[in-house]
Amino acid sequence: MALTIACLHTAESNASLFDTAAAALPGGALRLTHKIRADLLREPTPEVLAEAASLLRDLAWHADVVLLTCSTIGAAAGQVRDAPKPVLRADGALAEAATRAGGTVHVLYTAPTTRETTRHLFEAAAKSRGASVVMHMVHGAWGLFQAGETRAYLGRIADAAAGLEGRVVLAQSSMAPAAALMADHPPLTVPGIGVMAAARAAVQARKTG
Numbered sequence: 001m002a003l004t005i006a007c008l009h010t011a012e013s014n015a016s017l018f019d020t021a022a023a024a025l026p027g028g029a030l031r032l033t034h035k036i037r038a039d040l041l042r043e044p045t046p047e048v049l050a051e052a053a054s055l056l057r058d059l060a061w062h063a064d065v066v067l068l069t070c071s072t073i074g075a076a077a078g079q080v081r082d083a084p085k086p087v088l089r090a091d092g093a094l095a096e097a098a099t100r101a102g103g104t105v106h107v108l109y110t111a112p113t114t115r116e117t118t119r120h121l122f123e124a125a126a127k128s129r130g131a132s133v134v135m136h137m138v139h140g141a142w143g144l145f146q147a148g149e150t151r152a153y154l155g156r157i158a159d160a161a162a163g164l165e166g167r168v169v170l171a172q173s174s175m176a177p178a179a180a181l182m183a184d185h186p187p188l189t190v191p192g193i194g195v196m197a198a199a200r201a202a203v204q205a206r207k208t209g
Contacts, residue, residue: 008067010041018034043113065202074117104167106164138157
C-alpha cells in the first residue's frame, strides 16, 4: 500500500513541485495529497499559527505523515502536540541537511514574512554543528512571484546566489526551480529534501503504528 503524505501549502504552484520531487524517488510508493490555503500566507501571528496547526492536526487523521511546505508559517508544525501521525515542516529537513557538515550556509529567501522564522530554524540547526548562517533577502523577487512573473522571479534568485562561497540554500519551496539556473553551484532546495524526510517518517510511522 502506498504511503500517503498530506501537504499543506500556501501557494498552489508548490503542489506540483512536491509531486515532482515524490515522483523522482525510487519505488513509486508515495501518494501526495494537497491542501491549499493561500490566505495563511501572511504575518505569522499567534492566530495564524493556531489556525494552521489545527489544519495540520486534521490532515494527520487521513495520512501517514503531514508535511507543512510553507516556511512563513513553519512554526505551526511545532504547535501540533496531539496529532495521530507525524507532522513535519519541510524546511526543517532542509535546515538539518544544510548545516550537517558545518561551515558557512547562505540562506536565500524572498518573502519578507519568512525571514525571522527561517533564521531561527537555521540558527538552531547550526548551533550544534559549528555552522554559521548568513541570511540573504533576494530584493524585488517576491513582488515578481506575486505578479506571476515566474521566469523573472527565478532569474532574480539565481543572480542573487552568484558568487556566494559555501553552501547555498533556497529556503522557500517556490524558489526551488531556480536551481536549474545554478548548475555550476547547485543549491539545496525544499521539495526534494522535505519529501525524503516525510517518506522516512511515514515508513517509521507504519512500523510503529
